[in-house]
Amino acid sequence: MLKIDTLHSTVADKPILKGLSLSINPGEIHAIMGPNGAGKSTLAYTLGGRPGYEVTSxxxxxxxxxxxxxxPYARAAAGLFIGFQYPVEIPGVSNLQFLREALxxxxxxxxxxPLSGGAFIKLAKxxxxxLGLDMEMLKRSVNVGFSGGEKKRAEMVQxxxxxxxxxxxxxxDSGLDIDALKIVGHGINTIMRKPDKAVLLITHYQRLLDYVKPxxxxxLAAGRIVKSGGPELALDLEREGYAEVVGA
Structure with missing residues (x-):
């Protein structure tokens, strides 16, 4: 489904991704972990087509x-979804309006x-x-006044x-308490764990992987993938840190 071959990307002329390669097949869930500044968010933004993230090769x-x-809009229409670490607020635009227009x-x-209003409301409910999100929340402006957990649940609904x-x-998983983490993990498993879909989870910590088994x-370190393994690798990282596991 996704094949990244020796990807190099810069931000403000600074090289961030330095020859990253990764393949993801339908039905698979992959997790990427790594120290701060390794290029994890840069990878997400580059794949999403965010301005300022330039692919050099x-x-x-x-x-x-x-x-x-x-x-970027064509990438979304082709079936790519980006979930952000810090979902943005859009005052004056309700979640329902935003989601119906996007869909x-x-x-x-x-x-x-296009879906009719009635069909869309049924789908949204x-x-x-x-995700345990009250429909009243979806009538509010996008993410405005939402807690961190509410923003992430709303993004999962999206x-x-x-x-x-x-x-x-x-x-x-950033900013989620235990209950919210369980709900988001359940949402990812329910929505995306299917033979024709795939997930790339970017995280610092093992805790999300307790609920979404990769x-x-x-x-990811210094702009490239330096080690790969099964779910046990995340446990090694949690226990020993990056330096011990990959020599970072």
Missing amino acids: GSVDFDGQDLLELE NSQRRSRGEE EKAGL MGILDPKLAILDET DFVHV
């Missing part, structure tokens, strides 16, 4: 398409009919229920509604 194939040639925009780009092929989740764990 390498390639990214997503489901048979050259991802780097697509505009129908993607449907139109794929040649599908279903996905909000999975993921459920948009139904992507590949979700790249950048430190989704197939593979990768260590």
Whole structure:
């Protein structure tokens, strides 16, 4: 589904990703861990097409398409979803309005009919229920006045509604208490753990992986993946730290 080949990326002319390669197949969940400044968020932003993140060499194939040639909206329509460490607030735009416009925009780009208001509300109620999010929250402006946990749950509802092929989740566990972590983990498993979907989890800590069991764990350091393994690698990192495990 996703094949990254020797990707190099810069931010403000500073090299961050330095030859990163990674392949993710349908049905797989991959976790990326690494020290601060390793390039984890840069990887997410580069794949999402965020301005200011310039690819200098390498390639990214997503489901048979050259991802780097697509505009950010086209990447989303192709089935790519980015979950941000710090979801932004959009005053004056309700979650329901935002999500319906986003979903129908993607449907139109794929040649599908937009959902009616009634069909969309039914879908939104279903996905909000999975995450324990009250529908009243979705009537409020996007993320305005939300706690950290509410923002992450709202983002998971967004993921459920948009139904992507590949979700790249950048430190989704950041700022979550134990109860919220369980809910978000349940949402990821329910929405994305399917044979035709895949997930790339970016995290500092093992705790999210207690609820979302990855197939593979990768260590990102100095702009490239320096070690890969199974779920036990995350436990080694948690116990021993990066320096002991990868010589960082």
